[in-house]
Amino acid sequence: MYKEPEDGEKITFDKGKWIVPDKPIILYIEGDGIGPEITQAAIKVINAAVEKAYGSKKEIKWMEVYAGEKAEKLTGNRFPQETQDMLLKYRVVLKGPLETPIGKGWKSVNVAIRLMLDLYTNIRPVKYIPGLESPLKNPEKVDMIIFRENTDDLYRGIEYPYDSEEAKKIRNFLKEQFKVEIEDDTGIGVKVISKFKTQRITRLAINYAIANGRKKITIMHKGNVMKYTEGAFREWAYEVALKEYRDYIVTEEEINRGVKSDGKIVINDRIADNMFQQIITRPEEYDIILAPNVNGDYISDAAGALIGNIGMLGGANIGDDGGMFEAIHGTAPKYAGKNVANPTGIIKGGELMLRFMGWDKAADLIEISINEAIKRKQVTQDLARFMGVKPLGTKEFANALIEIINQL
Numbered sequence: 001m002y003k004e005p006e007d008g009e010k011i012t013f014d015k016g017k018w019i020v021p022d023k024p025i026i027l028y029i030e031g032d033g034i035g036p037e038i039t040q041a042a043i044k045v046i047n048a049a050v051e052k053a054y055g056s057k058k059e060i061k062w063m064e065v066y067a068g069e070k071a072e073k074l075t076g077n078r079f080p081q082e083t084q085d086m087l088l089k090y091r092v093v094l095k096g097p098l099e100t101p102i103g104k105g106w107k108s109v110n111v112a113i114r115l116m117l118d119l120y121t122n123i124r125p126v127k128y129i130p131g132l133e134s135p136l137k138n139p140e141k142v143d144m145i146i147f148r149e150n151t152d153d154l155y156r157g158i159e160y161p162y163d164s165e166e167a168k169k170i171r172n173f174l175k176e177q178f179k180v181e182i183e184d185d186t187g188i189g190v191k192v193i194s195k196f197k198t199q200r201i202t203r204l205a206i207n208y209a210i211a212n213g214r215k216k217i218t219i220m221h222k223g224n225v226m227k228y229t230e231g232a233f234r235e236w237a238y239e240v241a242l243k244e245y246r247d248y249i250v251t252e253e254e255i256n257r258g259v260k261s262d263g264k265i266v267i268n269d270r271i272a273d274n275m276f277q278q279i280i281t282r283p284e285e286y287d288i289i290l291a292p293n294v295n296g297d298y299i300s301d302a303a304g305a306l307i308g309n310i311g312m313l314g315g316a317n318i319g320d321d322g323g324m325f326e327a328i329h330g331t332a333p334k335y336a337g338k339n340v341a342n343p344t345g346i347i348k349g350g351e352l353m354l355r356f357m358g359w360d361k362a363a364d365l366i367e368i369s370i371n372e373a374i375k376r377k378q379v380t381q382d383l384a385r386f387m388g389v390k391p392l393g394t395k396e397f398a399n400a401l402i403e404i405i406n407q408l
Helices: 035-054 069-075 081-090 109-116 165-178 195-212 230-244 252-256 272-281 293-306 344-357 360-375 381-387 394-407
Strands: 012-014 017-019 025-029 061-064 092-095 121-127 143-149 216-221 249-251 265-271 288-291 314-319 322-327
Touching: 025 035, 025 081, 035 092, 035 344, 035 360, 035 394, 081 092, 081 109, 092 109, 092 344, 121 195, 121 293, 121 344, 143 195, 143 293, 195 216, 195 230, 195 265, 195 288, 216 230, 216 272, 216 293, 230 249, 230 265, 249 252, 252 265, 265 272, 272 293, 288 293, 314 344, 322 344, 344 360, 344 394, 360 394
Parallel strands: 025 061, 025 092, 092 322, 143 288, 216 265, 216 288, 249 265
Antiparallel strands: 012 017, 121 143, 121 314, 314 322
């Protein structure tokens, strides 16, 4: 079904380090709803940035693979085996939003890809762009990156309805073995957080902080209540930081005792509920936030709201040997095919991809072009209505970014 580019090479990985050839083969999935329009816009902008930054020395060799509605029309399967094989082979994909149909087929292709490639970290940078309508008085203080554990916690889906045989057995087991009484009308959910998974995402977050000059890592947890899951997440994260990265790390507690930071990364922790008011009242105090799965889900959207438009955000799903890059919004089917959707989210996902590839010069061009377009009020309908200007279409916005890139 697929013809692989002849003059490209695979990106490979060595202990989490990306080894990127000059002509890497990168997969893309257009997605459902507005996905095809915004994905094609993103590819055009990424190509323009790479060409401007590196001339003919570097070039992405794109290869489309099918998933979602397009795959179903072509093959009768929303996630065909041939697509899975290509993902396992090339391991890096730019992905448009995919719908998860209710009651049939794959529960979620997104989740399936994460599990298949063991993409255990969801990374979401949240940085204010001047010109956006934010609910904050000083939104320019928002510049944080959430590292959300992707494979553990309640999202593993170990739960049983209150009236199921499984729930009844668990209630009886707890009563008989541990003298724990649980009411008969109680559903059961099991929260699991492992030391291995906690510590591998901690390493990734610290390595990212070192490589990108970030100054602080805050562990977000509810360990005062869930002592042996979220409390353990906190302890295990500190353990990795202090045992494996001591030359780079100083704790907030040590600073409070008078130890000088000397340019080291400060690591601290905050109770989850407190975090929500703190990122609103003191956003400048937060840099990298390291969180278990559920907390990471909550705080990501809350942080996104601070800049006024979560549709402007891109995300990365990263493992030791692979990555999936995307917008964080959904398929927006009512806007599909109308050339009105804002492609910034998936373009920002592409910018993140370039940074993981080590192609920072191209990534910087994309970041600058988006900021400049907003400054010039060259925007799509979602922003134009707040700015009181005539909107650009999806294609026209991408062209505006390319024009700015070529002027830089």
